[in-house]
Amino acid sequence: MRKPVMAGNWKMNCDNEEACKLACAVVAGMGDPGAAEVVLGVPATALTTVVGCTEKSPVGVAAQNMFWEESGAYTGEISAKMILSTGAQWVIIGHSERRGRFGKLEAGWTDAHVAYFGDSDVTVNAKTKKAIASGLKPIVCCGELLSERQAGKADAVVSAQVKAMLDGISAADAAKMVIAYEPVWAIGTGEVCDADEADRICGIVRQTVAEVVGQDVADGMRVLYGGSVKADNVEGLMAKPNIDGGLVGGASLKAEGFIPLIKAAAASVA
Ligand code: PGA
Numbered sequence: 001m002r003k004p005v006m007a008g009n010w011k012m013n014c015d016n017e018e019a020c021k022l023a024c025a026v027v028a029g030m031g032d033p034g035a036a037e038v039v040l041g042v043p044a045t046a047l048t049t050v051v052g053c054t055e056k057s058p059v060g061v062a063a064q065n066m067f068w069e070e071s072g073a074y075t076g077e078i079s080a081k082m083i084l085s086t087g088a089q090w091v092i093i094g095h096s097e098r099r100g101r102f103g104k105l106e107a108g109w110t111d112a113h114v115a116y117f118g119d120s121d122v123t124v125n126a127k128t129k130k131a132i133a134s135g136l137k138p139i140v141c142c143g144e145l146l147s148e149r150q151a152g153k154a155d156a157v158v159s160a161q162v163k164a165m166l167d168g169i170s171a172a173d174a175a176k177m178v179i180a181y182e183p184v185w186a187i188g189t190g191e192v193c194d195a196d197e198a199d200r201i202c203g204i205v206r207q208t209v210a211e212v213v214g215q216d217v218a219d220g221m222r223v224l225y226g227g228s229v230k231a232d233n234v235e236g237l238m239a240k241p242n243i244d245g246g247l248v249g250g251a252s253l254k255a256e257g258f259i260p261l262i263k264a265a266a267a268s269v270a
Pocket of ligand 1: 009182186187188189190226227228229247248249250251
């Protein structure tokens with residue numbers, strides 16, 4: 001039995017005061033998550049604050065990115081060690097908004113490859129290795145663009161991303177990872193991927209993990225779905241055999257949006 005994970009991704013939202021209010025409201029309202037793990041992915045500036053607010057709760061705290069070097073002349077970056085020093089234990093790596101696979105132009109959604117931060121399969125792999133070596137638990141993201149889905153390439157794109165993130169990682173280390181499947185076209189758009197299709201692709205993620213590091217690791221791997229997860233679709237997603245939780249953006253920004261998702265994850269293993 002895999003422990004489900006319900007992870008919020010606050011993105012670039014919440015100053016310290018707002019972060020404290022939101023984390024406290026989640027802790028106060030979530031009840032007992034049972035066997036489910038709850039993680040809040042917060043801005044780097046709020047890590048220490050949120051660790052403090054969640055101290056006496058089962059909520060884990062994640063950074064949203066990290067750099068793969070230990071320290072040095074990398075202006076603006078933060079290291080795994082710095083994240084750990086705040087008390088956070090998790091890190092989100094390779095989100096599509098960082099991979100430069102996210103196009104958001106003035107006129108609305110397009111598939112234009114607006115490279116905000118330039119993460120690639122290679123840097124995602126480097127960050128994942130460093131996170132694991134440092135003792136951080138990585139949630140590593142993959143997912144296809146709308147144009148790739150329309151061209152019938154979703155399976156191949158996701159499988160290639162999973163192979164790349166696992167490159168050079170031992171089975172023992174891969175077992176410390178969580179993988180999030182987030183179709184780029186479903187992120188922040190309100191357009192959730194059909195639960196059967198999300199389950200099918202999460203199955204491809206698992207099968208790829210099995211091919212690269214073995215069936216045992218694949219069987220234990222938590223594979224999350226992300227992309228417009230909210231109260232009215234979470235149960236259908238959580239009921240699927242290959243979906244072990246969610247990585248949630250918009251609906252994690254209000255306690256009343258995120259708490260039902262935590263409860264659904266808890267109920268899925270109750
Ligand atoms: P969303 O974001 O839930 O707002 O679609 C998900 C994510 O980007 O992790």
